[in-house]
Amino acid sequence: MKSLRRPSKKLLMLEILRHIIPTLTAIARDTNVFKGYSDISGLYSDTSLPETKTRMRKLPLPKVVDKDQENLKFYPPKLISIAGINPLGIERRTVFPPVSKLDPSIYGPQESALKEEHLKGHLDGMSVQQVHIALEENKLFILDYHDMFLPFLNQINALEERKAYGTRTLIGNVKANCY
Known part of the structure; x- marks a missing residue:
């Protein structure tokens, strides 16, 4: 009678990948x-x-x-995991506009094109001055996928019926102290 051996870690990993890769491929092709x-x-x-x-x-x-x-617009990151699977993507803002950490010779200027005038229509009645106060009081955060995704965007956007971009979402609560 043969003895049953435990599969090696390498064999186990190959089996897992054998099933995961077709599943991920099917999900990536889904247009729904x-x-x-x-x-x-x-x-x-x-x-x-x-x-x-x-x-x-x-x-x-x-x-x-x-x-x-509506709380999802400006809710303190301490209270919810707005970053989803990457909670380390949230950083406290120390400067505005955001500055990229990527190589400027490859990816262009490090300073973001995001300016104060872009914020004006999206502040739920708050002023840009209140945003600057939140910045000074360490109550302004950013969920920055720009630097993470920018190196891969050309490859993603080359796929048929696929478009992606690296978002920068400012998060803060300047109306009330909810921290």
Whole structure:
């Protein structure tokens, strides 16, 4: 009778990759992607996915979204994981506009094209001066995917029906002290 041996770590890893790579490829080719935040928030409502209602329990609504979806605009990063799978992407801002850490000879100027006039229509009634106060009080943060994704954007955007960009999201709470 043969003895059963445990598979080696290398063999186990190869088996995992053998199953993961086709799955990731199928997901990457799927054109039925979320078109906006309403598609994502629809996962938590009773009206979404009616054909699977009996087979799948509804996902619990995150507390930060439960009260007011507008809170996602300027909510303190200490209270929610707005960075998703990369919480280290959130940094305290010390200067404005943001400055890239990438090589300027390859990726262009390090200073961001983001200026104060770009913020004016998106501050929910706050002034640019309040943003500068938040910067001085260490209450302004940035979720910066620009430097992470910029080296890969040409390759991603060369794919058919795929477009991507590296976002920079300013996060802060200058109306009330919620920290």
